[in-house]
Amino acid sequence: MDTSIHSGRLAFMAEPRVLDFAEYPVPEPEPNGLVMEISRANVCGSELHIWNGRHPVKKRGGLGHEMVGRVAALGEDKTTDSRGDALSVGDRVVCTYFQTCEQCRRCADGQRNLCDDAYQFFGRQPEEAPHFHAAFATHYVVHPRQHVYKVPDVIPDSVAASANCALSQVMFGLDSVGLQYGETVLIQGAGGLGLNAAALAKARGAHVIVIDAVASRLEQAKRFGAYDVVDLTKIPDLADRVAHVQELAGGQGPDVAMEVTGVPAAFSEGLQQLRRGGRYLVMGNLSPGSTVPFDPGYVTRKALTIKHVDRYDGRYLAKALDFLARNLDTYPFEDLVDAEFSLDDLGTALEKSLAREVTRAAIVL
DSSP, X not given: OOGGGOEEEEEEEEETTEXXXXXXXXXXXXXXOEEEEEEEEEOOHHHHHHHTTOSSSOSSEEOOOEEEEEEEEEOTTOOBOTTSOBOOTTOEEEEOSSOOOXXXXXXXXXXXXXXTTTTTTTTSOTTSTTOOOSSSBSEEEEOTTSXXXXXXXXXXXXXXXXXXXXXXXXXXXXXXXXXXXXXXXXXXXXXXXXXXXXXXXXXXXXXXXXXXXXXXXXXXXXXXXXXXXXXXXXXXXXXXXXXXXXHHTTSSOOSEEEEOSOOHHHHHHHHHHSOTTOXXXXXXXXXXXXXXXXXXXXXXXXXXXXXXXXXXXXXXXXXXXXXXXXXXXXXXXXXXXXXXXXXXXXXXXXXXXXXXXXXXXXXXX
C-alpha cells in the first residue's frame, strides 16, 4: 500500500454530543498486524453511553467498535488469521476492538477478557499515530495482539459486523453463567445484545422469555427465539410483572436472568424475578454513579449468584462467526440492523439510536 497517496477519514467525539471529523495518512501495518478498510460499523450501546457523556473516563475520542471490512494491507509475517486460516489483501475480516496482551496478571491467570492492557490502542486519541483506533472511520489498524478472523463467504457484511461485539459478548456471558438445556432464561432488553442472546439461548434448548417496553422489539424477539415476551408498558407494576414471569417460568421464576438494558432499575428487578438459587448475568449497566436500592440479605436468603461480565475472550469471535454461518436461515440476523447511515450522518445515527427510534444503526462506507 502506497501511503504517500492514500489518506483516510475518521469521526471522533470532540465532547459529549459533539461530533467532529479528521483526515490522516493511512499508515503501514506493523509486523504481524494489518490495516483494514472498513465496510460497515454498527452503533452499539457502549457508544451511546460515551456519546451521552455517561462513560466513566472517555469524554473525547474515536467511537465505534463493531465492524467488518477488507484487508487493505498485511504487515510483515502476517499470513494467517487468529485460527490459522490464510489471509490475503482483499479478504473480509472481523476483529476484536481490544487486545489480549498475554503478559499482564489477568491474562496469566486465564482471565483474558479482563486484560489490563486491553484498551492500549482503543483508548488513544485520533491525533495519536496510527490515528485509526475506532470503527467509525474509513480504515482501522489491527495490532498484533488483537484477534482477527476471516469472514465465511456465506455471511453478509450486514450480519458479520455484529459478531463483534454483540454476539461474541452474549455468547461468552451465557457460557460464564452456565446456561443449561431445559432451563428458563429471562432476558431484560430486546436490543442488539438481547436479540442475539435470545437466539443463542434458544439454540441451547432454553425456554426464552424477553422483557422490554418497545412493542416492535418484542415482535423481533419472537423471531429470534423468545417463547414468551413481556411488555413493560402493559404490566407497569413490578409485583405484577414478577408474578407474571413466575407463571411463565413454571411457577418458580427463571433459572437465569440476563440484564442487557443499561437501565439501573432493571438490576433490582432481575434479582426479584429469579427463582431461589438462580443466576443473574449483568452486562448492560456501564454508567457510573447510577445506584439502586440493594438488599444483601435478600440475595443471601434467596441464594442468588450474580455474575458481571466485562468484554469477552477474543477466541469467542471465531465461535460467533461459526454460529452465524450455521444459523443464517434460522434467525433473521440481517434484520438486526434496521437503519443505515453514511459516515457524514453518524451524528444522526447516534441521536436516533439514543432516542430508541431505531433498534440498531449501521454506518455504511
